[in-house]
Amino acid sequence: MALKHKLILASGSPRRVDILHQAGIEPARLMPMDIDEDPKKSEHPRSLARRLSAEKGEAAFAAVKGDVAWQGSYILAADTVVAVGRRILPKAEFVDEASSALHLLSGRSHVVYTGICLITPDRKLRQKVVETKVRFKRLSGKDIDMYLASGQWRGKAGAYGIQGLAGSFVQKLIGSYTNVVGLPLYETMLLLAGEGFDVYAEWQEG
């Protein structure tokens, strides 16, 4: 039987773990990386997603590289950014931030960028940024108030989670749904498989 590859997920996001589980992948270790996520002056949202996913991956690599138990592992990291044009919406922590983000998203299209970074056992760094276009319906005052009261915006890029109540705000989506939730599944599997990770290790019945 082929040796099962170990995957370190450099993330604390339960959504990313769920998406990997969906494809039969169980990370051997979760390593949330606390990095500075502030955009640089006039940084494009796509560049920000790319840069931050690499920084998370590299920070996890630096933390495990001396540890023999984790040699030969793959490291995966991701970062999701929501933008209206070039304007990057914050990962909402406060209700007033969430309220302004929702007012901005109302009745408009925005783009969700997720950067993924894979570091291979032979220390190659591979990256991809995936874009999804999302259009929200016009949100009423009640939609916004009720959504703010739900608390589901907390800690999420753009102050919403498509996988929860805010799924009902989405009029149209072009591209990958899992990309919006935080990890584009098709592209992640492609990247892993392309670098020799056995993505089918858990697909057998029983």
Ligand SMILES: Cc1cn([C@H]2C[C@H](O)[C@@H](COP(=O)(O)OP(=O)(O)OP(=O)(O)O)O2)c(=O)[nH]c1=O
């Ligand atoms: C737009 C959107 C974002 N999100 C989440 C995904 C990410 O967890 C979060 C964006 O912040 P990220 O900085 O990408 O991720 P994180 O801080 O939650 O986790 P980590 O850095 O440890 O990997 O927003 C949703 O869950 N649903 C959505 O519809």
